[in-house]
Amino acid sequence: MVDVSEDRFAELAEQALASVPAELAALLDNVVLFIEDDAPADDPDLLGYYDGIALTERDSTYAGVLPDRIVVCRAPILDMCDTEDDVVDEVRITVVHEIAHHFGIDDARLHELGYA
Numbered sequence: 113m114v115d116v117s118e119d120r121f122a123e124l125a126e127q128a129l130a131s132v133p134a135e136l137a138a139l140l141d142n143v144v145l146f147i148e149d150d151a152p153a154d155d156p157d158l159l160g161y162y163d164g165i166a167l168t169e170r171d172s173t174y175a176g177v178l179p180d181r182i183v184v185c186r187a188p189i190l191d192m193c194d195t196e197d198d199v200v201d202e203v204r205i206t207v208v209h210e211i212a213h214h215f216g217i218d219d220a221r222l223h224e225l226g227y228a
Contacts, residue, residue: 114193118186122147124200125184128207136211141167143180143214145207151185159192160184160206168216182210 116124129137129145143164151158164180184206193199212222 113191114195114199116186116190116196116199118147118149120196121186121190121199121203124203125207127200128204131204132208132211136215139167140211140214142177143182146181146183147186148183149186151188157188158185159188159202160210162210162213164214166214166216180214182207182214184210 125145125147132140150156152161161183162180163183165174165177184203189199189202189206193202209222212225
């Protein structure tokens with residue numbers, strides 16, 4: 113386990129989001145990034161999750177909804193990492209994984225791409 117402050121962890125998550133290629137970042141629609149200290153109680157090892165309606169499932173009735181959320185879970189990531197460099201890598205992978213869900217890419221395809 114590595115110790116990374118809440119502020120530094122938030123900085124790493126923001127850097128991970130900023131590292132997404134501009135062509136993809138421009139396609140993010142009505143989505144925000146959140147950091148939670150802990151994973152949900154029913155899945156304590158979860159590193160992150162996407163809470164929303166994927167772009168591929170939106171239709172003409174999609175309007176007036178709260179932003180989708182990409183959530184990165186701090187404690188499980190820190191628990192599995194030995195160095196800050198490990199945290200940087202894991203946060204980046206988690207953010208990209210959840211962005212992929214926003215685009216409608218499922219876990220099977222993410223596994224094929226090395227992001228699961």
